[in-house]
Amino acid sequence: MVxxxxxxxxxxxxxxxxxxxxxxxxxxxxxxxxxxRAEFEKxxxxxxxxxxxxxxxxxKVQSASGDAWMELARGA
Numbered sequence: 355m356v357x358x359x360x361x362x363x364x365x366x367x368x369x370x371x372x373x374x375x376x377x378x379x380x381x382x383x384x385x386x387x388x389x390x391r392a393e394f395e396k397x398x399x400x401x402x403x404x405x406x407x408x409x410x411x412x413x414k415v416q417s418a419s420g421d422a423w424m425e426l427a428r429g430a
Contacts, residue, residue, distance in 0.1 A: 356427065358415060358418070358423045358427075361415055361427070362412065362415055362416060365408060365411065365412045365415065366412065368408060369405065369408055369409060369412065372401065372404070372405045372408070373405070375401070376398065376401060376402065376405065379394060379397065379398050379401070380398065382394060383395060383398065414426060
């Protein structure tokens with residue numbers, strides 16, 4: 355089982371990567387033609403939703419007590 359600190363660091367690294375990808379996609383969406391722009395926006399919305407869910411999970415893990423962490427880890 356992964357310990358809490360390792361899990362937090364893994365989540366933070368994933369969020370950093372997703373934030374970088376989001377910025378790249380936002381730049382591409384601005385330059386895209388109208389038809390492609392809609393597709394980029396759709397993908398960005400889905401990506402942002404996953405990122406926001408990961409942020410919420412990170413908050414839960416960071417504030418979890420020892421017993422609560424064990425419960426979260428079993429469900430992760």
